[in-house]
Amino acid sequence: ETISNEIVAGQREEQTLLHQQQLIIYALLAIIAIILVTSYFIYKNAQASKRANQLLALKSLRGQMNPHFIFNALNSVNQFISQNDERSANKYLSEFSKLMRLVLENSQEDFISLQKEEEIISLYVKLEHYRFRDKFEYTISIDESLNRETIQLPPMLIQPYIENAVWHGLRYKEDKGTLQLEFVQTPGGYAGDYCRQWNRPFQISPIENRKPEKT
Numbered sequence: 001e002t003i004s005n006e007i008v009a010g011q012r013e014e015q016t017l018l019h020q021q022q023l024i025i026y027a028l029l030a031i032i033a034i035i036l037v038t039s040y041f042i043y044k045n046a047q048a049s050k051r052a053n054q055l056l057a058l059k060s061l062r063g064q065m066n067p068h069f070i071f072n073a074l075n076s077v078n079q080f081i082s083q084n085d086e087r088s089a090n091k092y093l094s095e096f097s098k099l100m101r102l103v104l105e106n107s108q109e110d111f112i113s114l115q116k117e118e119e120i121i122s123l124y125v126k127l128e129h130y131r132f133r134d135k136f137e138y139t140i141s142i143d144e145s146l147n148r149e150t151i152q153l154p155p156m157l158i159q160p161y162i163e164n165a166v167w168h169g170l171r172y173k174e175d176k177g178t179l180q181l182e183f184v185q186t187p188g189g190y191a192g193d194y195c196r197q198w199n200r201p202f203q204i205s206p207i208e209n210r211k212p213e214k215t
Contacts, residue, residue, distance in 0.1 A: 069124075069163070070100075072131075073092075073096050073127060076092060076127075076130070076131050077089050077092055077093060077096070080092060088130070091130075092127065092130050095123055095126055095127055095130075096127060098123055099120065099123040099124060099127065102116070102119060102120050102123065103120065103155075103156070106120070106155045107155070109155060110154065111152040111153060111154060111155075112152065112153070112154075112155050113148060113149050113150070113151065113152060114142070114146060114147075114148045114149075114151040114152075114153065114183065115148035115149055116155075117153055117155065117156070117157070117158075118140070118142060118148065118183075120155065120156060120159075121140070121156070121158065121159065121162070121181070122140055124156075124159060124162065125138050125140065125162060125179065125181070128162075128163075128166050132166065132170065132171050134176070135166075135170050135171050135173060135176060135177065136166070136170040136171075136173070136176060136177040136178060136179050137176065137177075137178055137179070138178065138179035138180070138181070139178070139179075139180050139181065140181045140182075141181070141182050141183070142182075142183040143182075143183060143184040143185060145185060146183060146184075146185060158181075162179070162181070165179060166179065
C-alpha cells in the first residue's frame with residue numbers, strides 16, 4: 001500500500017509539473033500573440049499616418065497650384081481680348097472650361113486613373129501651348145504596356161513639373177523648344193521624361209497602398 005501511494009503521489013507530481021509546463025507554454029504563446037498583434041497595429045497605424053501625410057502634402061500642392069493657374073489662364077483670355085482675337089479667346093475659354101470641370105470632378109479624389117490624368121494633363125499642356133506657341137511644341141505618349149484604366153495616381157501629380165519646365169525654361173529659350181511627355185514603367189515605378197534636350201527625366205516612385213494594377 002505504501003508503494004502504491006508513492007506511485008500515485010509521483011504520478012500526481014508529474015501531472016502537476018506537466019500542467020505547469022503547459023501553462024507556461026500557453027502563457028508564452030499568448031504573450032507572443034499579443035506582441036505580434038500589437039506590432040501589426042503599430043505598423044498599420046504608421047503606414048496610415050505616412051499615407052495621410054503624403055496625401056495632405058499633395059492636396060496642399062494642388063491647392064497652391066489651382067489659384068495660380070486660374071489667374072494665369074484668365075490673364076491669357078484678357079490678352080486675347082485686348083488683341084481683338086475673339087476666336088482664340090473663345091477657343092481658349094472652351095478648353096479652359098473643360099479643364100476646370102475635370103479638375104473639380106477629381107479634386108476630392110485621392111487617386112484617379114492614368115487615363116483621366118492623361119486627359120487633364122493634355123488639356124493643361126494645350127492651354128500653355130496656346131500662350132507660348134512660339135516658344136515650344138509638345139508631344140504626349142504613354143507606353144502601350146501600361147493599363148490606362150487600372151493604374152492609379154494622385155490627380156495632377158506631374159502638373160507642377162510641367163509648369164516649371166514651361167515657365168522657368170521653355171518660355172525663355174531663344175530657339176523653339178520641345179516639351180516631350182512620356183509615361184513608361186521602370187523598375188522603380190512610373191516615369192515621365194518631360195524634356196529630352198535638358199536630360200532631366202522625372203520618376204514617380206510607387207506610393208504605399210496605391211491601388212494595384214489588375215492583370
